[in-house]
Amino acid sequence: MSTIDLGRNKVIDESIQGEATIIQAEGQKNGKKLYVESYGCQMNFSDSEVVASIMTKEGYETTRNMDEADVVLINTCSIRENAETRVRNRLTEFKKKKEDNPGLVVGILGCMAERLKKSLLEEEKLVDLVAGPDAYRDLPNLVNEVEGGQRAVNVLLSRDETYADISPVRLDQGGVSAFVTIMRGCDNMCSFCVVPFTRGRERSRDPQTIVKECEELFQNGYREVTLLGQNVDSYRFNLSSKGEIKDVNLPTTNFAQLMEMVALISPDLRVRFSTSHPKDMTDDVLQIMAKYENICPYIHLPVQSGNTEVLARMNRGYSREWYLERIEAIRKYIPDCAISTDIISGFCGETEEEHQDTLSLMDLVQYDYAYMFKYSERPKTLAERRFEDDVPDDVKSRRLTEIIDKQQKHSLLAHQKQVGRTDKVLIEGLSKRSKEHICGRNGRNAMVVFPINGYDWKKGQYVQVKITDCTSATLLGEIAE
Ligand code: 5AD
Ligand code: SF4
Numbered sequence: 001m002s003t004i005d006l007g008r009n010k011v012i013d014e015s016i017q018g019e020a021t022i023i024q025a026e027g028q029k030n031g032k033k034l035y036v037e038s039y040g041c042q043m044n045f046s047d048s049e050v051v052a053s054i055m056t057k058e059g060y061e062t063t064r065n066m067d068e069a070d071v072v073l074i075n076t077c078s079i080r081e082n083a084e085t086r087v088r089n090r091l092t093e094f095k096k097k098k099e100d101n102p103g104l105v106v107g108i109l110g111c112m113a114e115r116l117k118k119s120l121l122e123e124e125k126l127v128d129l130v131a132g133p134d135a136y137r138d139l140p141n142l143v144n145e146v147e148g149g150q151r152a153v154n155v156l157l158s159r160d161e162t163y164a165d166i167s168p169v170r171l172d173q174g175g176v177s178a179f180v181t182i183m184r185g186c187d188n189m190c191s192f193c194v195v196p197f198t199r200g201r202e203r204s205r206d207p208q209t210i211v212k213e214c215e216e217l218f219q220n221g222y223r224e225v226t227l228l229g230q231n232v233d234s235y236r237f238n239l240s241s242k243g244e245i246k247d248v249n250l251p252t253t254n255f256a257q258l259m260e261m262v263a264l265i266s267p268d269l270r271v272r273f274s275t276s277h278p279k280d281m282t283d284d285v286l287q288i289m290a291k292y293e294n295i296c297p298y299i300h301l302p303v304q305s306g307n308t309e310v311l312a313r314m315n316r317g318y319s320r321e322w323y324l325e326r327i328e329a330i331r332k333y334i335p336d337c338a339i340s341t342d343i344i345s346g347f348c349g350e351t352e353e354e355h356q357d358t359l360s361l362m363d364l365v366q367y368d369y370a371y372m373f374k375y376s377e378r379p380k381t382l383a384e385r386r387f388e389d390d391v392p393d394d395v396k397s398r399r400l401t402e403i404i405d406k407q408q409k410h411s412l413l414a415h416q417k418q419v420g421r422t423d424k425v426l427i428e429g430l431s432k433r434s435k436e437h438i439c440g441r442n443g444r445n446a447m448v449v450f451p452i453n454g455y456d457w458k459k460g461q462y463v464q465v466k467i468t469d470c471t472s473a474t475l476l477g478e479i480a481e
Pocket of ligand 1: 079080192193194302304342343344373374375376377378
């Protein structure tokens, strides 16, 4: 496995994030079992819950054990080449399982399905079924087609599918924290990114359905929701991209307003969101964050590079100065806000000086956390068509190491600054390392571990914790109540 786990700073190979989804079916069962494995971003994990919901309505029961499954679905990621390689290897394993059990239906979902369309089915014969991110309502039909002896494909992208009316079946029943998709697709066309090709045009989900989903989660014991979108700042309902009202009989909603609606559900429901875009993040969002104690002071604001020319080649729509001004705005409205980022090393044409600009920007911002990647050329993207992937792999790796080393220091510093404070922590459960300790996150998204010391604790409960020590990955403390 190729993850380098640096605590909260992760060099993520999305492909290694494969996880089986287990959900109990409701209603009429059809006697068949479904196994879903998810790779990649939070959006994919959230989509798998939509898929599970659609299939359980059809009578499927989900299982964690692939060997007892009648249908195996793999929800995939295309963002970097190694993510796809890992999925391919997994599909080859599934193919072997099919040799022992010819009735088994194997399907591929998500970004790789959309990108490769029929080729996995026709040329490589790795799967029976291919469904893109906007085709999940069609899954029961597609599975029927396969069971009738055909191969089935639906990779149509939609301009309006948001699965708004589908209540996702939650992965962790009795959980504390849930993801809620508020929009799908992306219209940004960053030159390195395959997402606009695999997930289609941007569209926002009806705010009423979002609020209803969050209220239900709260009633079911959840205490934290993360509002998900590729670019949450461009969330808009009943408004065109030019800001014109589409239907005069309906209210309009932007992201700041949506966040307020969710924050008002209960002061005991924490609100988080991901991902913000520096070119679109407006002050009204920061003002709403500052106004509500239950909107967590944490922003993930991917910078990608600290050099304005590289940012222009990346088609990011902002300069180094613009980005730094947005950081200043965050600090002005929410002085205590934690900030994390995504950084790509070795993008096309990146010089040593341009790389140094990324390092110097990191020094200026001092991120709490970062997700750091080597550039990986993706087919059909603007960068693949326009630029040469000309930074040698060893240079990309060396630059990445420099970025990671710097971030490690900043993460430790960020944690050290929190020592001595008392923080409200949402209890997630027992610590992985010790039965005498419990853990949870503070609003800044730092993991806090502290001894139980006879405290009568419950998952999903808030507790005041005095921070006494830290590592770059974790805060250590003791209950202050
Ligand atoms: N190569 C490397 N990293 C990429 N990302 C997106 N596309 C690529 C690529 N082709 C990173 C960006 C983005 C994060 C989700 O993945 O940093 O913000
Ligand atoms: Fe990709 Fe850019 Fe859209 Fe993010 S904002 S999904 S990096 S195109």
